[in-house]
Amino acid sequence: MSSLHSLLPTAARGLVSSCRSALRPGPLASVVSTFQQTRWASKASVKRVKSQGYKSNKDKAKVKGKKVTNKEFKQHNLKDMEQFALCDAMRYIRAFEVGRQPTVSKYELHIRLKSKRDGPVIRNMLRLPHSISTESRIAVICPPGSRQEKEARDAGAVLVGEQEVFDAVKGGNIPFDRCIAHPDSMEALSKAGLGRFLGPRGLMPSAKMGTVVEDVASRVEMLRGGTTYRERAAVIRLPIGQLGFSPEQLRDNMRIALEQIKKDAAAMNDRIVKEIYEVVLSSTNGPGFSLNGEFKSDQTPDTTSMHGP
Amino acid sequence: MVNVFKRMRKLKTTDICKSTQLLNVRVGTGAAVFPAAPSATQEFPAITRLHLTYARKIYGGHQGARHFWRNCLPRLKYHNPGIPMTVRQTEDQDGPAALSVYFAQKTSTTAASLAAEDLKDAHAPAPADNEQVAVLDVRNLPYTEIWNKVKNLTNATEIPATTQEAAELRKLDEMAAKSKTDRTRIAAKRQVKKDQERMLKEAREQVERLKQL
Numbered sequence: 134m135s136s137l138h139s140l141l142p143t144a145a146r147g148l149v150s151s152c153r154s155a156l157r158p159g160p161l162a163s164v165v166s167t168f169q170q171t172r173w174a175s176k177a178s179v180k181r182v183k184s185q186g187y188k189s190n191k192d193k194a195k196v197k198g199k200k201v202t203n204k205e206f207k208q209h210n211l212k213d214m215e216q217f218a219l220c221d222a223m224r225y226i227r228a229f230e231v232g233r234q235p236t237v238s239k240y241e242l243h244i245r246l247k248s249k250r251d252g253p254v255i256r257n258m259l260r261l262p263h264s265i266s267t268e269s270r271i272a273v274i275c276p277p278g279s280r281q282e283k284e285a286r287d288a289g290a291v292l293v294g295e296q297e298v299f300d301a302v303k304g305g306n307i308p309f310d311r312c313i314a315h316p317d318s319m320e321a322l323s324k325a326g327l328g329r330f331l332g333p334r335g336l337m338p339s340a341k342m343g344t345v346v347e348d349v350a351s352r353v354e355m356l357r358g359g360t361t362y363r364e365r366a367a368v369i370r371l372p373i374g375q376l377g378f379s380p381e382q383l384r385d386n387m388r389i390a391l392e393q394i395k396k397d398a399a400a401m402n403d404r405i406v407k408e409i410y411e412v413v414l415s416s417t418n419g420p421g422f423s424l425n426g427e428f429k430s431d432q433t434p435d436t437t438s439m440h441g442p
Numbered sequence: 443m444v445n446v447f448k449r450m451r452k453l454k455t456t457d458i459c460k461s462t463q464l465l466n467v468r469v470g471t472g473a474a475v476f477p478a479a480p481s482a483t484q485e486f487p488a489i490t491r492l493h494l495t496y497a498r499k500i501y502g503g504h505q506g507a508r509h510f511w512r513n514c515l516p517r518l519k520y521h522n523p524g525i526p527m528t529v530r531q532t533e534d535q536d537g538p539a540a541l542s543v544y545f546a547q548k549t550s551t552t553a554a555s556l557a558a559e560d561l562k563d564a565h566a567p568a569p570a571d572n573e574q575v576a577v578l579d580v581r582n583l584p585y586t587e588i589w590n591k592v593k594n595l596t597n598a599t600e601i602p603a604t605t606q607e608a609a610e611l612r613k614l615d616e617m618a619a620k621s622k623t624d625r626t627r628i629a630a631k632r633q634v635k636k637d638q639e640r641m642l643k644e645a646r647e648q649v650e651r652l653k654q655l
Binding site: 209210211213214215224225227228229231232233243245366367368411413420421422423434435437438439441442 | 443445446447449450452453464467494511515516517518519520523524526527528529
């Protein structure tokens with residue numbers, strides 16, 4: 134009985150007790166019932182107070198919950214973070230990456246933005262002055278004998294043409310990592326039925342992916358030396374250099390990347406304010422170093438020989 | 443991005459990952475400067491590059507070489523940022539575990555006793571015209587012994603920890619000791635709680651059983 138009562142809400146409990154007293158009238162009933170009623174009442178009142186207390190807590194939690202879903206990403210205080218000059222960070226990273234292939238290991242840049250949780254994100258392509266990718270083999274599908282074919286070849290595409298590419302792919306030999314197409318060749322491409330071969334590898338040109346373009350040559354150059362980047366959870370991560378780069382080369386690449394990202398941020402809607410909050414230099418196998426914007430510090434040794442393996 | 447304290451902890455303390463600790467790169471076995479062009483002497487010429495070759499698995503005495511790469515090479519690289527250091531991991535367990543030290547002009551005077559003359563490292567880069575190579579056989583040697591060999595061969599000057607770094611090291615040791623005692627303390631606490639819960643559960647089960655009878 135008591136367990137039932139403890140399960141019921143206070144109001145219902147009162148109801149039950151009143152019912153029972155009505156159903157079982159007896160000589161003692163009135164006395165007992167009143168006694169019980171008072172007991173329950175006192176209990177209920179305690180409960181009510183308690184529940185009120187609980188409610189107020191809950192309200193607080195609600196308020197807190199609202200605070201947690203802040204519209205901005207949380208910004209940590211960078212005073213707690215030790216920051217490094219570029220050359221010092223490079224010195225550590227080169228020590229952590231010792232013995233690795235200097236063309237395989239890469240420096241990475243992580244750019245933390247001040248940004249809202251809901252809102253447009255930065256997403257763009259970038260061409261760095263010192264190319265990172267050691268090799269990127271590109272095939273271009275364009276009408277044979279056209280101006281584009283010559284330009285694409287000059288830009289460094291490994292496989293150019295229509296029938297040549299189709300034959301190579303159908304022969305089971307795909308000697309490229311990227312494939313772009315000229316709009317004039319799209320008809321031939323769809324007729325050739327390459328989707329079965331290229332589709333699973335993600336190489337099928339499509340306008341949606343930006344791999345069907347008029348200006349084939351510039352896109353080839355972009356793909357060979359460029360990187361794509363996008364903002365995820367207010368951080369842009371992109372490779373910024375090979376491990377064998379000198380500090381000057383890395384600085385040039387970083388400068389271009391940061392300028393472009395600032396431009397991207399400025400080009401957004403007027404109401405959207407995005408700015409760079411922190412820049413972290415990391416590498417394939419190394420930890421991340423927050424940069425303080427200086428090139429070198431007093432402790433930096435001679436930087437002229439800081440390149441190569 | 444991960445929160446600032448976690449990132450700092452990763453760089454500062456050993457408990458998460460020793461290989462990402464900055465102090466560990468500055469101080470320890472192999473924290474030394476090789477003789478460079480200005481400090482080179484007739485007996486010990488300047489070092490121009492290092493190359494290490496060893497096999498992928500540890501049997502056949504290749505463990506020390508790998509440990510040398512993991513422990514000493516980062517410190518050497520940190521203190522000698524200009525000296526190229528390359529590592530080649532082969533599949534050949536019976537092959538050599540060799541450390542090639544490249545000297546400017548001529549090898550040091552200790553090279554005659556330390557270097558293995560008949561050892562050929564096919565993976566090491568060919569020395570330039572003004573370089574001489576001394577190849578150390580590092581098979582079946584622990585990395586500390588490899589380091590001693592290298593030190594004697596090149597006359598590298600070890601860099602002792604500064605007072606600041608020593609204090610930091612002491613603090614880290616204290617923290618490690620403290621976490622050891624804390625670990626046992628907390629484990630005991632958790633065990634007591636678990637025992638209590640288990641006893642309560644057993645008691646409840648007994649009551650249930652009695653009710654069913």
